[in-house]
Amino acid sequence: MVSDRIGVIGSGNTARALAAYLSQQGHPVCVYTRHPEKLDTIRRRGRIEVTGLFEGSFPIEQVTNEPERLARQCGIVFVASVTTAYLDVAAALAPYLRDHHVLVLFSSKLCGSLEMTRALHGHGVHGVPIIETDALFACRAREDHGIWIAGLKGWTFLACPQRSETLCHGPLLRRFFPGLEDASNLVQRGLTDFGALAHALVSLINLGPIDRGERLRFYVDGMSERTIVLLERMEEEFHLVARAYGTRLLPMKELLNRYYGCETGSLLEAMRTVPGYRELYAPTSLEHRFLTEDIANSLVPLQGLARKAGVEVPMVDAVITLTSVLCGQDLSATGRTLDRLGWGGLSHEAIVRWMAQ
Numbered sequence: 016m017v018s019d020r021i022g023v024i025g026s027g028n029t030a031r032a033l034a035a036y037l038s039q040q041g042h043p044v045c046v047y048t049r050h051p052e053k054l055d056t057i058r059r060r061g062r063i064e065v066t067g068l069f070e071g072s073f074p075i076e077q078v079t080n081e082p083e084r085l086a087r088q089c090g091i092v093f094v095a096s097v098t099t100a101y102l103d104v105a106a107a108l109a110p111y112l113r114d115h116h117v118l119v120l121f122s123s124k125l126c127g128s129l130e131m132t133r134a135l136h137g138h139g140v141h142g143v144p145i146i147e148t149d150a151l152f153a154c155r156a157r158e159d160h161g162i163w164i165a166g167l168k169g170w171t172f173l174a175c176p177q178r179s180e181t182l183c184h185g186p187l188l189r190r191f192f193p194g195l196e197d198a199s200n201l202v203q204r205g206l207t208d209f210g211a212l213a214h215a216l217v218s219l220i221n222l223g224p225i226d227r228g229e230r231l232r233f234y235v236d237g238m239s240e241r242t243i244v245l246l247e248r249m250e251e252e253f254h255l256v257a258r259a260y261g262t263r264l265l266p267m268k269e270l271l272n273r274y275y276g277c278e279t280g281s282l283l284e285a286m287r288t289v290p291g292y293r294e295l296y297a298p299t300s301l302e303h304r305f306l307t308e309d310i311a312n313s314l315v316p317l318q319g320l321a322r323k324a325g326v327e328v329p330m331v332d333a334v335i336t337l338t339s340v341l342c343g344q345d346l347s348a349t350g351r352t353l354d355r356l357g358w359g360g361l362s363h364e365a366i367v368r369w370m371a372q
Contacts (some may be wrong), residue, residue, distance in 0.1 A: 126206030165291030315350030
């Protein structure tokens with residue numbers, strides 16, 4: 016018999032918000048993390064404390080560091096770890112996955128479900144559906160006991176690696192998040208992501224304050240009337256690549272309005288009027304996922320897809336280059352490359368056809 020328990024993988028902001036939301040909706044929730052000490056109070060109390068969008072104390076059935084226990088008890092598993100951990104997650108889960116399991120990547124960045132599929136294939140696991148969507152919560156962890164949730168996206172896309180899979184499995188994810196819509200393909204899903212556009216670039220614009228550990232409201236104070244032009248130019252590149260792969264994107268100001276509700280006179284106005292963004296602060300160190308994960312797993316595959324289609328993306332190239340220098344590694348080589356996705360040897364036209372199947 017397939018259990019009605021829902022599994023959540025991770026211990027950070029998104030994993031906590033997701034676990035709390037699912038529990039608040041009445042679902043039994045089990046959490047798997049390699050670092051259970053980060054959730055020690057939640058584990059001991061069997062509850063997570065929530066403030067913000069909704070408030071209260073909600074049950075968490077189990078916190079475990081044993082992937083076999085999670086897989087045995089949960090049929091649907093949300094992977095809410097950082098995307099740079101996907102290969103490790105695949106290796107940990109692979110021995111215990113069976114036909115009844117479904118994995119939901121939350122968030123996957125660009126083409127995450129394809130990367131996870133290929134990783135599982137490498138461990139001999141075939142036929143497990145993998146659905147991807149964005150991280151739907153604006154949130155921040157509270158020590159080892161709780162989460163503050165600033166907002167929940169009212170709409171975005173979901174996708175599987177191929178169109179036929181999306182049509183088949185999309186209804187399952189809408190049981191939990193009714194506002195999700197089927198994407199036309201992985202490129203539309205992965206580029207409908209404001210964080211992919213903004214996280215790294217806004218961080219680079221504010222390198223000095225971030226490196227000094229200053230308190231900076233990331234979206235409200237991080238951009239000005241002059242510097243917003245950089246974000247707008249990079250957004251144009253997102254749209255060019257999307258069109259090259261047979262799909263279209265919403266303007267980012269419209270996307271933010273659909274996410275949370277905001278003014279849409281300009282991108283800067285939209286960023287500054289999203290209610291949940293007013294109290295979201297910038298990283299206080301250059302060692303942060305905004306300057307690693309979002310580049311490695313969103314901008315690097317975007318760069319590869321652009322080159323495959325003959326589309327120039329100088330802003331994306333610049334952000335990757337600058338961050339590679341800061342990190343001391345070539346992110347274009349170590350990130351989610353087309354070779355890792357199995358697309359390195361395919362033509363642009365072949366990739367478009369494959370996604371449409």
